[in-house]
Amino acid sequence: MMKAFCLVLLASGVAMACNGGPPTDPDCQNHDLGSCGTACCKMLFTYKNNTPTQVKAAIFATLANGGPDGRYAWQTTSDGTFGFSADYNYEQFHYLGQAYHTSPMPGKYVTSGPYRDTVNFMIFSDPMAANVTTLRVFSLSDINGALGDNGMNYKNIMLAMKAVPLQASSTKHEDNSCPAPKN
Numbered sequence: 001m002m003k004a005f006c007l008v009l010l011a012s013g014v015a016m017a018c019n020g021g022p023p024t025d026p027d028c029q030n031h032d033l034g035s036c037g038t039a040c041c042k043m044l045f046t047y048k049n050n051t052p053t054q055v056k057a058a059i060f061a062t063l064a065n066g067g068p069d070g071r072y073a074w075q076t077t078s079d080g081t082f083g084f085s086a087d088y089n090y091e092q093f094h095y096l097g098q099a100y101h102t103s104p105m106p107g108k109y110v111t112s113g114p115y116r117d118t119v120n121f122m123i124f125s126d127p128m129a130a131n132v133t134t135l136r137v138f139s140l141s142d143i144n145g146a147l148g149d150n151g152m153n154y155k156n157i158m159l160a161m162k163a164v165p166l167q168a169s170s171t172k173h174e175d176n177s178c179p180a181p182k183n
Contacts, residue, residue: 030179031181039152040138040177041157042137042178043157043173047168052125067159092126094123094125097123098121099118100116102115120137137161
């Protein structure tokens with residue numbers, strides 16, 4: 001059964017992990033070399049004419065049953081809700097969410113996988129623009145000593161966000177993590 005599921009995923013074009021080989025998946029090309037003390041990636045997505053609640057609902061539904069690769073799992077928040085916090089409505093901040101993503105990495109190290117990464121979501125209103133919602137997504141390798149991630153943290157973010165049925169008006173790196181490959 002699992003073998004058939006994996007074949008369906010591969011046939012559908014959903015790559016499950018960045019394996020460190022030649023990057024044939026464009027979402028595996030943004031390697032991070034421990035910029036957060038371990039490998040990580042932080043991205044910003046801007047949505048025009050979508051409320052924070054609409055953005056939260058779209059992301060939650062997209063990842064609710066494991067997401068596009070079946071490997072995302074929502075976590076319980078500090079206020080006891082599942083996936084996303086209740087609406088904070090504090091200044092421009094609205095929702096915080098967290099999911100785990102598990103990657104079946106081939107093992108060449110002592111910890112031969114699967115590897116788990118934590119993906120955090122922060123949804124807030126843009127105080128400078130009406131009808132604009134901003135989403136900060138941060139993926140962090142959960143294993144100590146992840147100097148390089150073969151692009152997996154960037155892929156964790158992009159795989160999820162490409163499956164969300166809303167069109168981001170802009171996408172950008174927020175810091176120096178998971179840089180674009182040099183040509």
